[in-house]
Amino acid sequence: EADIYQTPRYLVIGTGKKITLECSQTMGHDKMYWYQQDPGMELHLIHYSYGVNSTEKGDLSSESTVSRIRTEHFPLTLESARPSHTSQYLCASSEQGVRRELFFGEGSRLTVL
């Protein structure tokens, strides 16, 4: 069982609201990621981080921003949510080393009305 946690699991908000999706891992992994996944569709990388104070945008353009002030914490923020942001957001982490798989959280399902 991977020790990576996402909150909230479900969120329904109105257009224009600011939201932060939380992601924390207790495995001491340097690498962390945010993926966006629409129902029944593939995962798209929107942000990643190789360590504290390191963040990069992924291959899918996103209006969200991230920060990495502590190794274990990688929050994602939307300053002004829109209906087009409705999706599932999955956080993942991986270690630097031989094992290369991603450990995923349970996801945050966001609905913007």
Place this chain on the structure above:
Amino acid sequence: GESVGLHLPTLSVQEGDNSIINCAYSNSASDYFIWYKQESGKGPQFIIDIRSNMDKRQGQRVTVLLNKTVKHLSLQIAATQPGDSAVYFCAEDPSSGTYKYIFGTGTRLKVLA
């Protein structure tokens, strides 16, 4: 039962039969591949991985085959059980060490009693 990967998103098999899920990957330079299982409402779970210097790798009831010539990956599940019902994704690491995985569309496996 056998899927033809991205063009057949749903595979239905009888309980106890073997399942074969296919995936065509995109980058000939990819050197590491993972199969993930995603149950409804949950994050993806690691099943098995394989490096590009291997053709086959076996786990418990699962086998991954890699054909680099045609950029094809398959997941074989022996004696499929109801608990195997889920969506299965393949993922490739196109640039060694970047961990910026590219995920396939996924195949939904339905196990019939």
